[in-house]
Amino acid sequence: MNTQKQISIVGAGLVGSLLSIYLAKRGHKVNVYERRADMRKNKIAAGRSINLALSDRGWRGLEGVGIADEIKKIAIPMYGRRIHHVDQSTVYQPYGKNDQAIYSVSRAGINMRLMDLAEQQENVSLHFSERCTAASTKNGSLSFINEHSQAEITIQSDFIFGSDGAFSAARMNMMTSNDRFNYQQYYIEHGYKELHIPPGPNGEFLMEKNALHIWPRGSYMMIALPNMDGSFTCTLFFPFEGPDSFATVQTPEQVSEFFNRVFPDAVPLMPTLTEDFATNPTASLVTVKCAPWTFDDKLALIGDAAHAIVPFYGQGMNCGFEDCVVLNELMETYGDDWKTVFSNYESLRKPDGDAIADLAIANFVEMRDKTGDPKFLLQKKIEARFSEKYPDKWIPLYSMVTYSPHIRYSTALREGQKQEQIMQKIMARPDIESVWDSEEVEKAILGALS
Amino acid sequence: MNTQKQISIVGAGLVGSLLSIYLAKRGHKVNVYERRADMRKNKIAAGRSINLALSDRGWRGLEGVGIADEIKKIAIPMYGRRIHHVDQSTVYQPYGKNDQAIYSVSRAGINMRLMDLAEQQENVSLHFSERCTAASTKNGSLSFINEHSQAEITIQSDFIFGSDGAFSAARMNMMTSNDRFNYQQYYIEHGYKELHIPPGPNGEFLMEKNALHIWPRGSYMMIALPNMDGSFTCTLFFPFEGPDSFATVQTPEQVSEFFNRVFPDAVPLMPTLTEDFATNPTASLVTVKCAPWTFDDKLALIGDAAHAIVPFYGQGMNCGFEDCVVLNELMETYGDDWKTVFSNYESLRKPDGDAIADLAIANFVEMRDKTGDPKFLLQKKIEARFSEKYPDKWIPLYSMVTYSPHIRYSTALREGQKQEQIMQKIMARPDIESVWDSEEVEKAILGALS
Numbered sequence: 001m002n003t004q005k006q007i008s009i010v011g012a013g014l015v016g017s018l019l020s021i022y023l024a025k026r027g028h029k030v031n032v033y034e035r036r037a038d039m040r041k042n043k044i045a046a047g048r049s050i051n052l053a054l055s056d057r058g059w060r061g062l063e064g065v066g067i068a069d070e071i072k073k074i075a076i077p078m079y080g081r082r083i084h085h086v087d088q089s090t091v092y093q094p095y096g097k098n099d100q101a102i103y104s105v106s107r108a109g110i111n112m113r114l115m116d117l118a119e120q121q122e123n124v125s126l127h128f129s130e131r132c133t134a135a136s137t138k139n140g141s142l143s144f145i146n147e148h149s150q151a152e153i154t155i156q157s158d159f160i161f162g163s164d165g166a167f168s169a170a171r172m173n174m175m176t177s178n179d180r181f182n183y184q185q186y187y188i189e190h191g192y193k194e195l196h197i198p199p200g201p202n203g204e205f206l207m208e209k210n211a212l213h214i215w216p217r218g219s220y221m222m223i224a225l226p227n228m229d230g231s232f233t234c235t236l237f238f239p240f241e242g243p244d245s246f247a248t249v250q251t252p253e254q255v256s257e258f259f260n261r262v263f264p265d266a267v268p269l270m271p272t273l274t275e276d277f278a279t280n281p282t283a284s285l286v287t288v289k290c291a292p293w294t295f296d297d298k299l300a301l302i303g304d305a306a307h308a309i310v311p312f313y314g315q316g317m318n319c320g321f322e323d324c325v326v327l328n329e330l331m332e333t334y335g336d337d338w339k340t341v342f343s344n345y346e347s348l349r350k351p352d353g354d355a356i357a358d359l360a361i362a363n364f365v366e367m368r369d370k371t372g373d374p375k376f377l378l379q380k381k382i383e384a385r386f387s388e389k390y391p392d393k394w395i396p397l398y399s400m401v402t403y404s405p406h407i408r409y410s411t412a413l414r415e416g417q418k419q420e421q422i423m424q425k426i427m428a429r430p431d432i433e434s435v436w437d438s439e440e441v442e443k444a445i446l447g448a449l450s
Numbered sequence: 451m452n453t454q455k456q457i458s459i460v461g462a463g464l465v466g467s468l469l470s471i472y473l474a475k476r477g478h479k480v481n482v483y484e485r486r487a488d489m490r491k492n493k494i495a496a497g498r499s500i501n502l503a504l505s506d507r508g509w510r511g512l513e514g515v516g517i518a519d520e521i522k523k524i525a526i527p528m529y530g531r532r533i534h535h536v537d538q539s540t541v542y543q544p545y546g547k548n549d550q551a552i553y554s555v556s557r558a559g560i561n562m563r564l565m566d567l568a569e570q571q572e573n574v575s576l577h578f579s580e581r582c583t584a585a586s587t588k589n590g591s592l593s594f595i596n597e598h599s600q601a602e603i604t605i606q607s608d609f610i611f612g613s614d615g616a617f618s619a620a621r622m623n624m625m626t627s628n629d630r631f632n633y634q635q636y637y638i639e640h641g642y643k644e645l646h647i648p649p650g651p652n653g654e655f656l657m658e659k660n661a662l663h664i665w666p667r668g669s670y671m672m673i674a675l676p677n678m679d680g681s682f683t684c685t686l687f688f689p690f691e692g693p694d695s696f697a698t699v700q701t702p703e704q705v706s707e708f709f710n711r712v713f714p715d716a717v718p719l720m721p722t723l724t725e726d727f728a729t730n731p732t733a734s735l736v737t738v739k740c741a742p743w744t745f746d747d748k749l750a751l752i753g754d755a756a757h758a759i760v761p762f763y764g765q766g767m768n769c770g771f772e773d774c775v776v777l778n779e780l781m782e783t784y785g786d787d788w789k790t791v792f793s794n795y796e797s798l799r800k801p802d803g804d805a806i807a808d809l810a811i812a813n814f815v816e817m818r819d820k821t822g823d824p825k826f827l828l829q830k831k832i833e834a835r836f837s838e839k840y841p842d843k844w845i846p847l848y849s850m851v852t853y854s855p856h857i858r859y860s861t862a863l864r865e866g867q868k869q870e871q872i873m874q875k876i877m878a879r880p881d882i883e884s885v886w887d888s889e890e891v892e893k894a895i896l897g898a899l900s
Contacts, residue, residue, distance in 0.1 A: 179734050180637040180736075182635065182637055183634070185632065187629075284629050
């Protein structure tokens with residue numbers, strides 16, 4: 001237990017809600033201000049991406065406050081990728097060993113559960129429809145305008161956390177009031193659109209339930225994740241411009257032609273395809289990097305507000321939850337020394353935020369292009385085989401990121417780059433397809449490692 | 451002459467003022483809105499950097515509207531660098547051939563002349579103390595609050611130019627209202643502080659008048675540029691943190707000790723050193739890159755608002771003036787087809803803005819460190835000798851950037867990288883100091899080039 005502080009959190013999304021529980025459990029008094037209305041009372045979308053993949057870093061964050069079991073009830077394990085080729089054949093690629101899985105959760109579902117669990121804490125209050133208009137580290141003040149009543153309030157607290165997402169108002173206030181704030185936002189050439197595969201007539205899953213489905217098509221892809229009700233949420237990641245793009249696929253006829261041509265096995269499962277395509281928004285994909293993350297030992301950015309990333313490693317939420325874990329460990333270690341907590345939080349997490357941002361960009365190429373490439377699959381098979389034999393010498397990059405919360409993202413990125421260099425040499429052997437499981441290849445990897 | 455349009459310019463700085471003259475000369479009706487008060491009536495600093503180096507790209511911009519002669523009256527040519535070593539010896543390095551020079555001009559002086567010249571145009575009106583609060587491309591509207599009366603106005607125009615500097619309000623409005631705006635601001639580890647060398651008792655220059663003075667000291671440097679009144683403006687570029695830095699050099703005693711130790715020949719010329727150091731602000735150095743530069747064929751960013759750069763190539767103003775030249779040429783070519791003018795302006799100038807930003811960062815290392823390095827000076831001598839003999843095969847990078855407005859910044863960057871690769875090999879010869887002016891070395895460069 002630390003000395004009780006008044007703490008304000010801007011944003012009651014996934015990270016803000018979880019953080020409030022961590023802080024309350026440490027004895028602090030926490031007020032959380034959310035711009036949106038209470039999604040538990042109003043049917044509104046909690047952001048755009050309807051489902052997310054929870055993996056070990058995220059579970060660790062939930063376990064830290066004892067709510068992993070609660071969330072597991074609304075999560076569907078996915079043990080591998082089911083690759084859908086244009087010729088309608090499919091291939092299964094396990095994500096890891098045995099029962100290693102990532103879990104499909106509804107973004108709104110988990111957010112609402114986290115809000116419920118936060119409110120069960122005696123010391124947490126959630127405030128909705130409060131739009132942050134100003135933040136100052138001078139006296140720890142925050143101002144909000146209520147979106148309904150237009151009432152303006154200004155509150156003071158000992159510490160402030162900005163967990164208000166990629167377009168954080170807290171961060172924007174720090175950006176304009178602090179000299180030497182480094183900031184970068186960049187968009188990829190692709191956007192995304194969510195589509196729908198409903199459950200079968202008896203509520204059954206119409207595709208394999210426990211897999212993440214991918215239709216890799218080189219420069220673009222579609223994925224689908226299972227939902228609790230037997231449906232799948234599909235997401236098309238597609239260029240904004242170019243021959244096959246949101247610019248050229250627009251009318252119902254164009255949509256039908258395109259989907260029948262490139263996703264033929266999915267079309268029969270998507271009865272509302274053309275309506276969904278016309279109705280659902282086309283959203284963009286941004287990466288945000290900034291520094292510093294903490295200001296005057298008074299305000300800290302966390303989650304997407306500090307490090308918005310593209311979704312291709314399924315790590316956005318997981319990284320934000322891990323921020324909470326690291327912060328909590330630092331509070332445990334440094335007690336009331338908030339200055340040290342803040343500075344260590346930033347120096348530890350900033351390199352990891354940068355690393356997962358770069359990993360997420362790189363994984364898009366892997367998902368949309370390489371998962372359909374036999375040579376790449378062979379490489380992964382060689383790595384898996386070697387890793388199984390020498391688990392202390394080689395953990396595949398995907399496993400480091402997804403199943404190894406004890407390995408920092410920045411370490412995973414660095415090790416992954418080393419592994420890739422080694423594997424490029426191995427894969428360059430003209431005879432690799434015949435000798436891939438030979439002792440010779442194994443020795444070559446061992447040699448390159450030492 | 452094009453069809454007359456109503457054009458609004460945000461910012462009456464160097465670029466906004468020059469642009470207004472170009473547009474008026476094409477027959478447009480131009481209103482310029484400046485946040486600051488009229489600097490011609492009030493003694494205020496026009497930004498922080500008191501003098502600037504005008505070079506050929508800038509002159510070309512001024513010549514295009516026939517005002518180069520006006521400005522030449524208030525400019526002092528600098529034909530080379532005078533390097534001041536710690537042992538108080540000095541060395542002269544010419545900037546180019548014969549009478550090639552860059553020109554020291556007072557920022558406020560040139561800005562005020564440009565405002566006068568703008569107001570002499572029948573179709574230009576300048577409005578002061580108008581702070582831009584909103585910009586919209588929907589109907590070409592701009593809103594301003596008058597800093598004195600607090601009166602709010604909203605005006606509409608056919609086209610808008612945002613020339614309101616590194617922290618452009620016009621750009622900020624586009625950033626928040628447009629999806630997929632890529633933006634980056636990053637600060638270097640160094641800040642700067644301006645200091646003063648007054649004229650001698652009879653108004654004479656106390657150092658060589660026609661040179662840019664540099665005290666290169668490895669990780670930091672001081673420079674001095676001449677002013678019309680016989681004084682020099684010195685600028686210390688210095689790390690914010692570290693052993694020798696703004697963090698450690700603060701008190702008058704620390705300032706005296708530091709300057710006597712590292713700039714011993716300058717100290718006797720700086721009678722107000724410790725006062726100036728205490729009084730003058732420490733300013734930071736930012737690079738801004740963004741995309742797009744144009745929005746809905748209605749609003750375009752120009753000058754620092756589109757591409758703020760660090761000052762080490764002396765190209766900030768020159769690049770902004772060149773923006774005006776390029777825009778004017780496109781208007782000449784495409785007449786009333788503003789859509790094509792805007793899109794070509796962006797596609798032509800964006801790579802050049804990025805290139806000069808990177809060149810400016812790289813030149814800091816050259817100025818503060820390499821100008822004091824005999825090996826580097828030998829390399830420059832070899833390049834100069836080769837360039838003199840084969841002027842069509844080799845223009846030194848500095849000359850491409852500074853004296854060659856017909857060579858794009860992006861071309862200069864690329865050619866400069868090739869040259870540097872060649873010279874690294876040449877300089878790696880162990881006997882280079884004895885054979886530097888030999889036919890052998892000349893042949894080696896010729897061979898590498900072909």
